[in-house]
Amino acid sequence: MSRRQVNPARQYADGGHARFSNPLHQKSRSSPFLAIGLVLVGALLLLGYSYSGSGGFGGDKALSKVEAQDALPEIGPSNNLIFLSLLLCLEAIVLGLEIMNEESREIDERDVARQLVFEEPQRFEAGKSDLCPPYLVGGDPDGGDFSCSSELQRAIPILRKAYGDSMRKVLHVGPDTCSVVSKLLKEEDTEAWGVEPFDAEDVDGNCKSLIRKGIVRVADIKFPLPYRAKSFNLVIVSDALEYLSPKYLNKTLPDLARVSIDGLVIFAGYPGKQRAKVAELSKFGKPAKLRSASWWIRYFIQSDLEENESASKKFEQTAEKRAYRPSCQIFHLNS
Ligand SMILES: *[C@@H]1O[C@H](CO)[C@@H](O)[C@H](O)[C@H]1NC(C)=O
Numbered sequence: 001m002s003r004r005q006v007n008p009a010r011q012y013a014d015g016g017h018a019r020f021s022n023p024l025h026q027k028s029r030s031s032p033f034l035a036i037g038l039v040l041v042g043a044l045l046l047l048g049y050s051y052s053g054s055g056g057f058g059g060d061k062a063l064s065k066v067e068a069q070d071a072l073p074e075i076g077p078s079n080n081l082i083f084l085s086l087l088l089c090l091e092a093i094v095l096g097l098e099i100m101n102e103e104s105r106e107i108d109e110r111d112v113a114r115q116l117v118f119e120e121p122q123r124f125e126a127g128k129s130d131l132c133p134p135y136l137v138g139g140d141p142d143g144g145d146f147s148c149s150s151e152l153q154r155a156i157p158i159l160r161k162a163y164g165d166s167m168r169k170v171l172h173v174g175p176d177t178c179s180v181v182s183k184l185l186k187e188e189d190t191e192a193w194g195v196e197p198f199d200a201e202d203v204d205g206n207c208k209s210l211i212r213k214g215i216v217r218v219a220d221i222k223f224p225l226p227y228r229a230k231s232f233n234l235v236i237v238s239d240a241l242e243y244l245s246p247k248y249l250n251k252t253l254p255d256l257a258r259v260s261i262d263g264l265v266i267f268a269g270y271p272g273k274q275r276a277k278v279a280e281l282s283k284f285g286k287p288a289k290l291r292s293a294s295w296w297i298r299y300f301i302q303s304d305l306e307e308n309e310s311a312s313k314k315f316e317q318t319a320e321k322r323a324y325r326p327s328c329q330i331f332h333l334n335s
């Protein structure tokens with residue numbers, strides 16, 4: 001096992017939500033701090049006045065006077081002022097504590113709101129609420145489980161037709177790789193490995209066992225994959241490249257090509273039909289950047305990645321014959 005990704009999900013999740021909730025709370029924030037500031041300034045002014053009144057900062061004379069009186073406090077108007085300013089200071093502190101309290105309550109409320117959002121995504125419907133972050137709007141029209149990793153599992157028989165012997169040694173890269181790898185391993189004459197690019201914390205026993213055997217690895221795909229060149233016939237990626245910026249794509253895609261012999265198959269979500277499950281969002285934190293087919297094709301051309309036309313054609317023909325209509329964009333590239 002090489003590098004474990006240090007849970008990018010959480011970082012992004014918090015960032016995203018902070019941005020989302022800030023406008024709601026800004027109003028209540030500035031004025032109380034202004035109040036504390038004013039009270040403190042008032043207290044300091046009073047303190048300063050009282051000292052200058054009694055010659056507090058005046059040095060020798062005041063000191064000697066105090067010493068002379070055996071450090072007994074002088075009873076007079078300036079002491080009342082000191083008392084008053086101390087009172088004001090105390091009030092400022094109390095005010096500050098109250099605000100801190102309120103802020104922690106706000107954070108609690110935000111947590112509750114977040115849980116609601118993740119547990120009941122169906123409450124938020126397109127256009128219904130301006131408070132809803134854009135990536136929660138939309139959702140799966142069928143209301144079912146959806147991800148390109150599960151789409152890939154449905155597509156295995158068709159991939160098999162299109163790639164034939166090139167399905168002997170397959171590497172899958174993407175979330176839920178344990179279930180994809182398990183499915184591939186059930187195919188005849190297929191060996192499969194997997195790379196889980198995100199956390200593998202709450203996985204089942206079967207997945208733990210695949211990880212223990214080294215069949216599935218948890219690895220950050222922003223770094224070179226822990227495999228030698230040309231280790232697999234086919235590398236299949238799903239739901240993973242959407243989370244990479246072009247800068248990282250420029251490193252990751254050539255590396256995926258490096259470890260494959262016969263090609264690279266990419267399953268990517270369609271833009272507009274944003275279907276990333278909300279549960280998955282909480283796992284990845286950062287919303288997927290769903291790109292159009294023309295974006296991807298332009299990107300592949302720019303990066304000198306060519307389409308495997310024969311594989312594409314065979315895949316399409318088989319899909320048509322079996323009335324299979326993928327809910328993800330599928331690209332077939334040469335290594
Ligand atoms: C990625 O690579 C392409 C082609 O090599 C280049 O044109 C593009 O500027 C790169 N993008 C980034 C963000 O580095």
Ligand SMILES: *[C@@H]1O[C@H](CO)[C@@H](O)[C@H](O)[C@H]1NC(C)=O
Pocket residue numbers: 162163164166261262263308309310311314333334335
């Ligand atoms: C294209 O795909 C076919 C399977 O349909 C495979 O046998 C062939 O090696 C691939 N071509 C290249 C250049 O990767």
